[in-house]
Amino acid sequence: MSMRGLVVALLCGLLGIGLGVVVAYAAQPSVSDSGAPYPISAVSPSVPVDEPPSSKPPAPDITYPSLSPDLSLPLPDHTIGNELATWTYHLPAGWQPYAVCTYAGECPPPMITDTPLTPEQAKRQPEVRFRPPDEPTVGGYSLRVKILDNTLNLNPGQMVSTKIQGFKQSYQKFQKLKQTPSAVYFTYRDLNNHLRYNYFQWFAATGSSTATLEMSVAGRERDVPGLKALFNRFADNVLGTTEPYHPGKASHQGAGSAPTG
Numbered sequence: 001m002s003m004r005g006l007v008v009a010l011l012c013g014l015l016g017i018g019l020g021v022v023v024a025y026a027a028q029p030s031v032s033d034s035g036a037p038y039p040i041s042a043v044s045p046s047v048p049v050d051e052p053p054s055s056k057p058p059a060p061d062i063t064y065p066s067l068s069p070d071l072s073l074p075l076p077d078h079t080i081g082n083e084l085a086t087w088t089y090h091l092p093a094g095w096q097p098y099a100v101c102t103y104a105g106e107c108p109p110p111m112i113t114d115t116p117l118t119p120e121q122a123k124r125q126p127e128v129r130f131r132p133p134d135e136p137t138v139g140g141y142s143l144r145v146k147i148l149d150n151t152l153n154l155n156p157g158q159m160v161s162t163k164i165q166g167f168k169q170s171y172q173k174f175q176k177l178k179q180t181p182s183a184v185y186f187t188y189r190d191l192n193n194h195l196r197y198n199y200f201q202w203f204a205a206t207g208s209s210t211a212t213l214e215m216s217v218a219g220r221e222r223d224v225p226g227l228k229a230l231f232n233r234f235a236d237n238v239l240g241t242t243e244p245y246h247p248g249k250a251s252h253q254g255a256g257s258a259p260t261g
Contacts (some may be wrong), residue, residue, distance in 0.1 A: 012162030049145075058195035062139035064126060067219055070192030073233055079123055080147045081245025085205045085212035089145060091229070096133040097122035100144065112155045141228060148202075148212050156182035156202035156211045163200055167182045197224055199231045205240035213240060 073090040080087050099115040101107035106126060107115070114137045116130075122128050126149075131142040154162070164184055168174050171188035173195075178185040183201040192194050198218045202211040215234055216226045 003084065015033060020129060045174040056193060058189065059193040060224070061171045061194065062136055064135055064140045067141045067223040067230070068230035071224045071226070071230055074238065076239065077119075077245070078145075078215070079245070080126075080128070081147055082126070082147050082149055082212070083244045084150065084210065084242065085147070085208070085240055086243050086245040087147070087203070087205070087238060088238075089147075089212050089215075089234060091130050091143065094132065095130040095143070097125075098129045098131070098137075100127040100129050100146075102127065120247075138192075139220075141223045141227065142217070142232065144216050146214040146217070147216055149210055150210050153210045155209045156204060158183050159202040159211045159214070160200075167198075194215065195221060197221060199227060201231065201235055203235075203240060204239060205242045208242050213238070 007255065014104060041187040049134055071189055072093045074093055077090055078089050080089070097117040097119070099107050099113055099121075100111045100113050101111065107113075115197040116133075117125065117128065127144070127146040129141060129144045131140050137139075148159075149206045160179060160182065164176065164179075164186075166185065167188060171190065172193075175188070176184065176186045182203070185197075185199045187195060187197050197220065198216060200214065200216045203213040203215070204211050205213075215238070217231050218233075219227050
């Protein structure tokens with residue numbers, strides 16, 4: 001082969017390689033600066049594309065009776081606490097305590113979430129949910145209390161902001177209904193696409209600005225009047241001190257400092 005023919009052959013080869021690289025690069029999906037790939041349009045997909053959960057109507061609620069706003073809250077024989085605070089609180093008559101096991105070590109084995117608790121067990125748990133004993137474990141209404149090991153000394157207002165951000169990132173169709181210095185009211189879609197109403201409030205014991213008690217009520221749209229009544233009556237009657245908590249001993253009565261929502 002002549003020198004001219006050799007040069008032409010090399011140029012053709014390099015051109016072919018370059019075109020191959022361009023074609024291969026163009027076939028790759030585009031990637032944004034954040035690392036999230038842009039979707040590629042499908043042509044006549046072989047399987048149907050599901051409707052996004054956020055655009056679907058809510059799933060039907062369970063048929064359990066609504067929470068009545070006419071609640072009987074007996075004397076505060078319920079307590080919860082830790083080394084930072086001791087709290088006493090009221091509950092609707094006859095409601096059953098259940099375990100809430102959010103993280104490893106929160107519940108002693110073989111206890112798991114929704115295990116029914118005795119009154120003595122409930123006093124020793126850092127987080128407890130209460131509801132009628134015949135209500136299904138999912139889809140109804142409840143009241144939850146949690147003692148906070150708040151070593152960062154966050155006040156109730158800071159806890160409100162933290163909770164709002166967490167729910168925005170975790171749930172579909174999050175909507176804030178109301179916010180106060182110590183409480184937040186919102187709706188969201190749970191993992192089963194049920195519309196849920198959830199109201200949170202945080203409390204600091206007398207003489208302290210540190211939030212050491214979190215309470216929340218949750219339910220369906222039909223439960224809203226009862227949820228509001230329960231939420232406000234709990235806040236009106238809860239009592240907290242900065243004395244360390246010792247289950248089984250009578251707690252001193254103090255005034256809760258957080259305003260109602």
